[in-house]
Amino acid sequence: MARNTRSCLVLLVVAAIWFQSRTFTAPGRPLKARVRRAAEAETVAPPTTAEEAAEPRRVLLVVSDANPYLSEPSKAALRYASNVGNDGHVTAMLLPFDEENTNTTALQSTVQWWFGECGLTDEQFEELLPPADAAPAAAIADAAEQLGSTEVVVPAEAVAKKRLDAPLLATFLGCPLVIVPE
Known part of the structure; x- marks a missing residue:
């Protein structure tokens, strides 16, 4: 009985070693090399010249908040946008959060106040309202x-509460989409 158990154990170990070698290597190229090459292909090269690094970055901030005093995720996104936008090139696009309430005046004043808190002046604050008949993703991509x-x-929060379809928006955009967590 012990002899059969030992031979079965040896057979299992040999089979596991053979299976592991077949699974994790490809003909002519190990898995690590393939993963490394794929990762190198997806990385974005940093700016190589001073002109590329000094190029102004225009940031479009999308605010779709039911709270007229801004929720924490919206404040975090606003802080991120003000830090990333060189020379204050930040534009806020205010999306009405529901069809019944399209009045965004309280939200406008709150966003403008938060822009001031982040160090941006009134001249650096631009505001956009999407057309009433446009889908949010299309309006953001056009803007x-x-x-x-x-x-x-x-x-x-806008993505989590289904106010905005992020995968659809990412397909329409010609620039990176940054989703800022809380």
């Missing part, structure tokens, strides 16, 4: 294209 935005910043 980003018209402004020549280099980045679109969205609070994660």
